[in-house]
Amino acid sequence: MTDITLPKPRSELGEIFHHLIRDPLGLAGLIIVTLIVASALFAPWIAPYDPIALNIPDRLQSPNPAHLMGSDQLGRDTFSRVIWGGRVALQVALPTIAGAIAVGLILGMIAGYGPKWLDSLIVLFFDTVRSFPTVMFALAVVALVGPSLNTVILVIMVTSIPTYGRVVRTLTQSLKEAEFITAEKSLGASTARIMGIHIVPNVLGPLAVLAAMDIPTVVGLEAGLSFLGMGVKPPTPSWGSLLNDGYNLIRNTPWLIVAGGIPLILTTLGFTFLGEALRDVVDPKLRGKGGK
Amino acid sequence: MAVLDIRDLSVSYATPRGALKALRDVTMKVPEGKITGIVGESGCGKSTLISAIIRLMAPNAKVGSGEVRFKGEDLLSRSEAEMRALRGTEISMVFQDPMQTHNPVLTVGRQMIDIQYRDKLSKADKRKRATEMLALVGIPDPQARLNQYPFEFSGGMRQRIAIAMALMAKPSLLIADEPTTALDATLEVQIIKRLRELQDEIGCSILFISHHLGVIAELCDEVVVMYAGEVVESGTVRDVFHNPAHPYTRALLECDPGHIKVRTRNLPTIPGNIPDLVSLPTGCIFADRCDVRYDACGARPVMATASSGHQAACHLIAEKEPA
Numbered sequence: 001m002t003d004i005t006l007p008k009p010r011s012e013l014g015e016i017f018h019h020l021i022r023d024p025l026g027l028a029g030l031i032i033v034t035l036i037v038a039s040a041l042f043a044p045w046i047a048p049y050d051p052i053a054l055n056i057p058d059r060l061q062s063p064n065p066a067h068l069m070g071s072d073q074l075g076r077d078t079f080s081r082v083i084w085g086g087r088v089a090l091q092v093a094l095p096t097i098a099g100a101i102a103v104g105l106i107l108g109m110i111a112g113y114g115p116k117w118l119d120s121l122i123v124l125f126f127d128t129v130r131s132f133p134t135v136m137f138a139l140a141v142v143a144l145v146g147p148s149l150n151t152v153i154l155v156i157m158v159t160s161i162p163t164y165g166r167v168v169r170t171l172t173q174s175l176k177e178a179e180f181i182t183a184e185k186s187l188g189a190s191t192a193r194i195m196g197i198h199i200v201p202n203v204l205g206p207l208a209v210l211a212a213m214d215i216p217t218v219v220g221l222e223a224g225l226s227f228l229g230m231g232v233k234p235p236t237p238s239w240g241s242l243l244n245d246g247y248n249l250i251r252n253t254p255w256l257i258v259a260g261g262i263p264l265i266l267t268t269l270g271f272t273f274l275g276e277a278l279r280d281v282v283d284p285k286l287r288g289k290g291g292k
Numbered sequence: 293m294a295v296l297d298i299r300d301l302s303v304s305y306a307t308p309r310g311a312l313k314a315l316r317d318v319t320m321k322v323p324e325g326k327i328t329g330i331v332g333e334s335g336c337g338k339s340t341l342i343s344a345i346i347r348l349m350a351p352n353a354k355v356g357s358g359e360v361r362f363k364g365e366d367l368l369s370r371s372e373a374e375m376r377a378l379r380g381t382e383i384s385m386v387f388q389d390p391m392q393t394h395n396p397v398l399t400v401g402r403q404m405i406d407i408q409y410r411d412k413l414s415k416a417d418k419r420k421r422a423t424e425m426l427a428l429v430g431i432p433d434p435q436a437r438l439n440q441y442p443f444e445f446s447g448g449m450r451q452r453i454a455i456a457m458a459l460m461a462k463p464s465l466l467i468a469d470e471p472t473t474a475l476d477a478t479l480e481v482q483i484i485k486r487l488r489e490l491q492d493e494i495g496c497s498i499l500f501i502s503h504h505l506g507v508i509a510e511l512c513d514e515v516v517v518m519y520a521g522e523v524v525e526s527g528t529v530r531d532v533f534h535n536p537a538h539p540y541t542r543a544l545l546e547c548d549p550g551h552i553k554v555r556t557r558n559l560p561t562i563p564g565n566i567p568d569l570v571s572l573p574t575g576c577i578f579a580d581r582c583d584v585r586y587d588a589c590g591a592r593p594v595m596a597t598a599s600s601g602h603q604a605a606c607h608l609i610a611e612k613e614p615a
Binding site for chain 1: 346348376377378379380381384385387389392393394395396397398406407409410454457458467
């Protein structure tokens, strides 16, 4: 009899990655997202110019070998500003979403697993936050405490909590009644153990999908607030302020608005592709279905 | 000595219509090292009884009176933390539907290692024990199987994994809630054989719940017949099945397809329905459906001895009882 060597078992993350890159949509999403993240991380090395250095003689140029995406009304290199703008976008998006997930996960699990009165209270909070139009709420807060990166992060985080919290709550409610939870209880699992070991992994998959899909929204929101002048302060480069400059100068040059719009579109596409592909992959049961 | 000794246990559920008296004065014993079966039709209180034993009851359930003595100690007076310490170590449970009893997103190995959280062992040792347990319940190639997810196993295998997890800590009492109902007939036989072997090996007592008379006859030493939340008959399998004392047990046995000798188009049934447990009839709970009902049935019967170790709650038995 010959020995059959079984493939070495992959870790859970390895398994997800393995299936993700087999999906063309997932691969495309992953490449775009990697590019965006890498360019933001390595902005100081990638950007050919200082994004805030003025160079009036070179102002409002069309794309050319020296300025790949042209330059703005103050002669700043647009390409460098786009790269550095990505940094700002992710600086806002990542802590925002991480914070919203953390708070949403905890509140959602408490609401889903806890007593009825606590559930009602948390849902009331979710609905209250939800009932404000995000941009109006952001404008109000910015008007109160003044525009800054931290204000933007805080406002977007608070308004994103219900998105995650409600999904976690619903999932927890249905998981709570699942027979395997009763089975775990009958084997002596405590509430903390059930929440931490059995509910969290079941909820994390859908949350990861939601988060990937939510990043473009948050990036767009940051760009929108910066466009309105309520986000990051000039001269800090942001895709939103690039768009604003482009909007004002659209009669002089169309390049600025294109340069501010392309990364937003790419971010949206990349993260949405990734989210869609993740959705099919995080559930071990759906993995490898559909002839991929 | 009995591992589990339930005395006069009454449990009711709060419903919009009033208190639903799901269990009334249930008294039964699970002797040490024996397999005790509980048999009864749907809604007779089997599941309520188990949930009361391990104290995982629905929020609207309330214990009215009685005692659940486990190794001589009343479980109903234990605190929640004390109860939790008992579950999985002294009392374990196997559930009805093996497709639902495992966390779908964790590997079987992860789950089996995790439930040993009380033991101060290294992860490698816990893994080794999990492998041993899987081998014990007859899962081939257990080492590799630990890395698989529940959905990669068949129903019969999943039930065996559930049994392995329940027996991991070598409990004194295993409660099996219709563990073979969701499986087909061949698997049912396999699981039952396996349970018998494991019971011999580990020496635990088993409380086996089923509505399948054949399985009870095959597996159990003692049997308790329940009807509408009351124990109507109890005794050894031989006594109860060969010499049923309660009219309900007789009717139940007559309805068992395995007992029918002559070909019929219609399977026999017991006419009538289970009484409304919110507004109970006075007198004998089975009187409405009983074919030997007489004057005395207007009063509630008490457990009477038919023969040594064989009891039934019927006035006819009480009359014949040697005073």
